[in-house]
Amino acid sequence: MEQPHSASASPEYAALLRAGDRLLVALDFDGTLAPIVENPDVALIHPEAPEVLAGLSAQVRAVAVVTGRPARQVLALGGLDDVGDAIGESGRELVVLGQYGNERWSSNARRVVSPKPPAGLASLIGDLPRLLRRADAAEAWIEEKGLAVAVHTRRMADPRGAFERLLPVLTDAAKTRNLTLEPGRMVIEIRSSGMDKGVALRRLVEEYDAQGVLFVGDDLGDVPAFEAVAALRREGMPTLLVCSGSDEESTLRDLADLVVAGPDGVMEFLRRLTADLARD
Numbered sequence: 001m002e003q004p005h006s007a008s009a010s011p012e013y014a015a016l017l018r019a020g021d022r023l024l025v026a027l028d029f030d031g032t033l034a035p036i037v038e039n040p041d042v043a044l045i046h047p048e049a050p051e052v053l054a055g056l057s058a059q060v061r062a063v064a065v066v067t068g069r070p071a072r073q074v075l076a077l078g079g080l081d082d083v084g085d086a087i088g089e090s091g092r093e094l095v096v097l098g099q100y101g102n103e104r105w106s107s108n109a110r111r112v113v114s115p116k117p118p119a120g121l122a123s124l125i126g127d128l129p130r131l132l133r134r135a136d137a138a139e140a141w142i143e144e145k146g147l148a149v150a151v152h153t154r155r156m157a158d159p160r161g162a163f164e165r166l167l168p169v170l171t172d173a174a175k176t177r178n179l180t181l182e183p184g185r186m187v188i189e190i191r192s193s194g195m196d197k198g199v200a201l202r203r204l205v206e207e208y209d210a211q212g213v214l215f216v217g218d219d220l221g222d223v224p225a226f227e228a229v230a231a232l233r234r235e236g237m238p239t240l241l242v243c244s245g246s247d248e249e250s251t252l253r254d255l256a257d258l259v260v261a262g263p264d265g266v267m268e269f270l271r272r273l274t275a276d277l278a279r280d
């Protein structure tokens with residue numbers, strides 16, 4: 001695994017520093033800003049994150065949290081209202097994109113803007129008990145998220161086996177309803193098509209006229225964002241892709257410029273970046 005200190009030597013990191021206050025920093029929440037825990041209802045943000053995000057935001061154009069969770073959930077788990085206050089004081093903005101970019105909250109607007117649930121979602125939710133039984137996974141936990149539904153196997157006796165059995169069954173059920181399926185860490189989420197973290201990130205870059213992008217993620221749902229950032233790099237934009245490493249997920253490691261050790265490593269990296277930006 002690459003160690004955080006080696007990042008400061010990379011040309012990507014140096015280019016990012018030169019982007020300075022035109023830099024957009026976007027971060028996933030679970031596994032990146034908050035440790036993964038058994039019960040996702042209590043996945044609180046890393047205790048250092050509020051201070052780290054406020055400090056970083058003073059050096060960059062905008063800080064965004066881009067998550068699969070509903071925006072309101074992540075606002076509460078992250079104490080992001082208060083973080084937004086601190087960031088607002090420095091004249092910058094904190095943005096929270098919930099449900100993969102379908103919902104939007106900002107520290108200036110202070111309300112969650114959200115579209116209607118996608119057609120087909122209600123019918124799929126109604127069919128879920130039958131589909132779960134068919135995959136021999138009746139004990140999976142169904143989380144209704146408004147614009148999406150998530151099926152969690154983490155708390156089952158055989159989480160990986162149940163996940164593997166559910167994946168083809170739910171893929172079919174999503175496809176026939178024109179919905180998108182997103183596999184995650186022991187969770188399968190079904191939601192509207194046409195939006196993902198990559199599309200969301202591209203919009204943020206345009207909106208803030210960003211001239212550099214840092215994205216930090218940990219999970220399969222972050223792959224579209226990694227791909228969008230890689231495309232921006234090919235277009236000549238300074239970018240850096242950081243993977244918040246865990247034992248469970250390896251896809252992102254191969255795509256990342258830098259792998260850090262979970263949320264602790266993310267905090268350390270962001271502190272270093274903030275200091276380096278302030279110096280330049």
Ligand SMILES: [Mg+2]
Binds near residue numbers: 031
């Ligand atoms: Mg995550």
